[in-house]
Amino acid sequence: MAPHDPPPNTGSLRADLLQWAEQTRAAITTPEVQALLRYAVSQAATTPGPSPRMAAREQQLTTILTNAQQRGEPSPTLSQTLDHLLAPLYFRVILSLGSVEPADAHRLVDDLLRHYTGDCTP
Template identity: 40%
Template sequence: MNARPGSRPGGRSARVQQSVHRAVRELVAERGRDGLTVPVIAARAGVTPTTVYRRWGDLPQLLADVAVERMRPDGPPEDHGSLRGDLTAWAEQFLDEMASPPGRAYLRDALGGDPGSPGAGRCSTYAAEQVDVLLARAAERGEPAPGVEQVLDQLVAPMVYRILFRPGPLTAAYAHTLVDGLFTTSAG
């Protein structure tokens, strides 16, 4: 959760965030994205539009916050016994989730917020944290491993680009090709 500096965790701030996020998700499910306005969301959440504007600034920032929160991983990635196996399974899952219509919408919303806002990098941070877990496991097993940034650049970035800008069929085979390329680059 992204509380303002000086606000206490939980309390009213957390309740407002939860009710506004819930209102956005419900309204998107009922009406789609085109029918969303701050006053409509505020009314559903039981807060004033001023509360929404004060906390999120505008509708794109609110949608970005909701999207990024929805993209937060539920837990650490599964251990498949090797870095290649771990990265392959993680990339397949990432691609499957993010290439789905809701995943694409979440990515677009996450990228639609102000890049200078405190939560702007959370989506990238979540991916980096997941990759870091996989690389730490590889180190514990004594496997050579690329760095986090290399994995983000050669595995995550191409998938996000294809999901957003070349939305053709994206299969597990595409994820496998990227993982294979990462290991070829790391070895060379």
């Protein structure tokens, strides 16, 4: 999933977040994107505000959360989702803290939902 791609809308918050997390994980673990992300971090000190890439990711998550809320699903806030889903994915990739596997993305989604919505769906 590229930052400009529309976010998933499967009819379920968990399924949407799982699809988003896996597609994002796959995209950011390519060598080219890893280099781009590391460069963006190096430029962050001199460029105020979020990068266009991060702003696009935030918008994707906002859309996913808004869709879930409109369906009546309990949802974490955007801030909670950024802190517990997006940030760990990017942090591990940018700092080369080992591989980020599909199971890692799924665990992050399940931990987020369990902690903030009480959804314990495996």
